[in-house]
Amino acid sequence: MENHKTLIYDLAPRKFGKRGVIWTLFLVVIIIAGIVAYIDQLIKGQEVTNMRDYALWGIYISNFVFFVATSFVGTVTVAILRLTNNSWRTPLVRIAEIISVAAIIMAGITIMIDMARPDRLLNLFIHARLQSPITWDVVIIPTYIVISLLLLYFPLLPDFAILKKHFKKTKPKLSKWYGKLSLNWKGSVAQKTIQTKSIKIIAIMIIPVGILLQTIDAWLFSTTYRTGWDSTNFAPYFISGAFVAGIGALVTVIYVVRRVKKLEHYITDYHFDKLGKLLVLALLLYFYFNINEYLIPSFTAKKDESVHLNTLFTGSYATLFWFVTIVGLIIPIIVLLFKKGRKPYPMFFIGLIVVIGSWWKRFVIVTPTLLHPFLPIQGVPESWRHYFPSLHEWLITIATLAMALLIITILVRYLPVIPIQRTYEEQELLKTDKTIET
Amino acid sequence: MEDKNKSSRRKFLDKGLKLGIVSAIGGLGLSKITSKLNATNDDSSGEKMELMTTDGTLIQVDSSEVLEIEHPADNDKKYNVREGMPNRKFVMVVDLARCKNALKCQSACNKHHYITGDNAWIKIYKMQESKDTAPYFMPTTCQHCDHPPCVTVCPVDATFKRRDGLVLIDNERCIGCRFCMAACPYSTRVFNWSEPDQGEITLNMDMYQHEYLSPEYAGMPSLKGTVDKCDFCPHFVKNNELPKCVEVCPNNVFYFGDKYEDTVSNSDEIVRLSELLEERAGYRLMEGLGTEPSVYYLPPKDRWVDFEEALKNYKEFESVEKPE
Numbered sequence: 001m002e003n004h005k006t007l008i009y010d011l012a013p014r015k016f017g018k019r020g021v022i023w024t025l026f027l028v029v030i031i032i033a034g035i036v037a038y039i040d041q042l043i044k045g046q047e048v049t050n051m052r053d054y055a056l057w058g059i060y061i062s063n064f065v066f067f068v069a070t071s072f073v074g075t076v077t078v079a080i081l082r083l084t085n086n087s088w089r090t091p092l093v094r095i096a097e098i099i100s101v102a103a104i105i106m107a108g109i110t111i112m113i114d115m116a117r118p119d120r121l122l123n124l125f126i127h128a129r130l131q132s133p134i135t136w137d138v139v140i141i142p143t144y145i146v147i148s149l150l151l152l153y154f155p156l157l158p159d160f161a162i163l164k165k166h167f168k169k170t171k172p173k174l175s176k177w178y179g180k181l182s183l184n185w186k187g188s189v190a191q192k193t194i195q196t197k198s199i200k201i202i203a204i205m206i207i208p209v210g211i212l213l214q215t216i217d218a219w220l221f222s223t224t225y226r227t228g229w230d231s232t233n234f235a236p237y238f239i240s241g242a243f244v245a246g247i248g249a250l251v252t253v254i255y256v257v258r259r260v261k262k263l264e265h266y267i268t269d270y271h272f273d274k275l276g277k278l279l280v281l282a283l284l285l286y287f288y289f290n291i292n293e294y295l296i297p298s299f300t301a302k303k304d305e306s307v308h309l310n311t312l313f314t315g316s317y318a319t320l321f322w323f324v325t326i327v328g329l330i331i332p333i334i335v336l337l338f339k340k341g342r343k344p345y346p347m348f349f350i351g352l353i354v355v356i357g358s359w360w361k362r363f364v365i366v367t368p369t370l371l372h373p374f375l376p377i378q379g380v381p382e383s384w385r386h387y388f389p390s391l392h393e394w395l396i397t398i399a400t401l402a403m404a405l406l407i408i409t410i411l412v413r414y415l416p417v418i419p420i421q422r423t424y425e426e427q428e429l430l431k432t433d434k435t436i437e438t
Numbered sequence: 439m440e441d442k443n444k445s446s447r448r449k450f451l452d453k454g455l456k457l458g459i460v461s462a463i464g465g466l467g468l469s470k471i472t473s474k475l476n477a478t479n480d481d482s483s484g485e486k487m488e489l490m491t492t493d494g495t496l497i498q499v500d501s502s503e504v505l506e507i508e509h510p511a512d513n514d515k516k517y518n519v520r521e522g523m524p525n526r527k528f529v530m531v532v533d534l535a536r537c538k539n540a541l542k543c544q545s546a547c548n549k550h551h552y553i554t555g556d557n558a559w560i561k562i563y564k565m566q567e568s569k570d571t572a573p574y575f576m577p578t579t580c581q582h583c584d585h586p587p588c589v590t591v592c593p594v595d596a597t598f599k600r601r602d603g604l605v606l607i608d609n610e611r612c613i614g615c616r617f618c619m620a621a622c623p624y625s626t627r628v629f630n631w632s633e634p635d636q637g638e639i640t641l642n643m644d645m646y647q648h649e650y651l652s653p654e655y656a657g658m659p660s661l662k663g664t665v666d667k668c669d670f671c672p673h674f675v676k677n678n679e680l681p682k683c684v685e686v687c688p689n690n691v692f693y694f695g696d697k698y699e700d701t702v703s704n705s706d707e708i709v710r711l712s713e714l715l716e717e718r719a720g721y722r723l724m725e726g727l728g729t730e731p732s733v734y735y736l737p738p739k740d741r742w743v744d745f746e747e748a749l750k751n752y753k754e755f756e757s758v759e760k761p762e
Binding site for chain 2: 044045046047049051052053054056057114115116117120121123124126127128129131132133134135138220223224225226370373374375376377378379380381382384
């Protein structure tokens with residue numbers, strides 16, 4: 001029982017320190033700036049962006065793709081590690097679920113920012129046409145939001161009950177909320193069977209839905225004729241890319257949470273080592289699909305294809321392309337292959353550059369293709385031949401990223417980031433194992 | 439193990455049986471209800487009436503079922519914008535040999551569609567397939583594809599294909615996602631990035647609002663945050679006039695007509711479409727994509743003008759003239 005108490009003490013949510021408050025305020029300020037920019041965009045129209053008739057999609061879309069990709073982390077860590085019986089996932093799953101929820105909610109919001117007529121949002125339902133990939137997105141994103149929320153919520157039930165008890169005297173109001181959220185959890189056998197069953201169903205459901213989500217995201221591009229998008233490789237390419245972005249985000253967030261909440265005792269070098277191995281697997285997979293995507297077309301070098309690839313390899317997008325390929329992909333692979341590279345500190349930096357690389361990678365996927373249509377770009381102002389986001393676009397996009405971080409921050413503040421009940425049960429199990437052995 | 443298998447099978451059978459019974463009862467109930475609904479007039483009078491339907495067939499009906507209704511306004515005359523003009527199939531032929539890059543089509547189109555942005559609906563491209571082949575000028579309109587990729591990807595049916603071949607846009611419905619622009623391989627679609635400043639025209643339009651607010655009326659009005667493109671001038675075609683670009687071209691580059699009638703005409707002559715395409719080796723743009731465009735091109739053989747001469751008119755960065 002002693003053990004249980006220290007566990008609760010260690011893992012129960014605690015008030016922010018000074019740093020936490022400053023961080024939250026910082027995010028709020030960025031978000032407000034973004035909202036102001038968005039209102040301006042609503043009034044003036046998308047003229048305030050640097051998108052034009054040729055570069056008709058910009059960072060709103062690439063940012064959307066990034067969010068969708070990052071939300072894949074819930075599917076991978078929770079569901080796939082669960083199915084493969086990898087028990088080291090226990091202290092990591094909750095954070096993965098939190099990232100997943102934040103990312104997919106922000107994906108839904110970001111895609112609406114790109115819509116030039118958000119006032120006609122309901123048309124998507126009133127006049128929905130099933131053959132449009134956008135309609136598929138309209139179906140799959142809310143589905144994934146619901147499933148992700150449930151996957152976060154169901155395992156939380158026992159922890160909410162514990163927290164209710166824990167805060168009863170110190171914070172009665174908070175305790176009441178936890179009590180409501182725990183849905184009267186008493187830990188009875190009946191409740192436990194229902195809970196285990198529900199989690200199992202959701203964890204299995206999220207795999208096809210998660211894969212479909214990434215696939216549909218890829219199909220948004222590969223259902224067009226455009227060189228660089230019109231690729232049968234695109235769906236697996238996006239799935240593996242999402243694998244990378246998700247695990248990258250998980251590593252980064254976990255490192256920060258572990259430091260701030262002083263969880264070194266629970267999230268150990270061992271966990272980072274395992275996560276590092278998972279990340280390098282993801283990176284190698286992604287590397288493989290990158291070869292398929294860029295090297296094989298340059299082998300046959302069809303005219304349109306080589307024009308497109310030349311802008312990436314040596315042309316105006318070369319710096320970005322080689323940055324995302326070398327810094328965002330190859331260097332992390334090399335570092336993570338060494339045991340020393342999988343220690344928490346280097347892993348944090350690897351995770352960070354993987355996330356940054358993933359973000360710019362989406363930019364490199366979306367924009368260059370649009371600037372190489374089949375017919376030459378003529379009869380429009382010279383500036384339409386290039387694209388770099390405007391101030392409005394940056395403000396709004398950074399605000400969406402800040403919103404995702406804010407959602408993560410708030411959830412980390414009020415939820416136990418490491419499942420209390422599960423950790424306790426697993427520790428007890430280990431103990432009894434030992435007593436039998438000795 | 440065996441036992442378990444058996445019991446689970448039994449359970450399955452049990453469940454299946456229950457489900458079957460439930461659905462049978464449900465089905466029975468449903469059929470009862472529908473039969474009731476159908477037989478509202480059980481007390482048929484037995485008297486039969488002979489009636490003629492709107493398409494001319496004679497039918498016999500029980501007189502008790504006959505109800506008098508309001509006379510329909512003009513049901514068969516009613517014109518459906520999304521269906522188009524009945525029994526027509528509009529096509530265009532562009533004779534590249536004649537194009538001197540006079541740009542009259544472009545300026546007339548800009549004027550008549552009140553284009554205020556930076557991107558015209560008609561583009562005259564300076565083309566050269568490779569260094570060793572001849573350069574030429576190529577006007578493009580919307581290709582009005584029979585398999586339009588833009589229509590396929592539109593999530594709200596804002597852009598649609600009509601029976602008469604036209605691909606049009608309902609600017610009142612478009613949500614501004616620009617997927618159609620990404621899907622179009624001919625880069626023919628333009629977007630209203632800001633409030634289109636159509637000036638006086640919009641004022642005038644208020645007076646004729648009921649007539650103009652239709653996908654058929656020449657992009658009138660252009661709406662902020664929606665897509666526009668060449669519409670084959672249905673507002674002229676309806677009155678048996680030629681689209682503006684066809685009418686104004688001084689070199690008779692464009693032919694416009696009806697595929698079912700197999701005739702196309704420019705402002706000077708009327709010709710057989712099939713003969714013209716056969717004699718002059720007509721082709722369509724990017725045939726390999728399978729979009730089946732309604733615009734045919736005649737190769738630039740025996741050109742009317744020297745390319746260098748036509749180049750004088752060429753403006754690389756402008757397609758809509760701005761008032762000074």
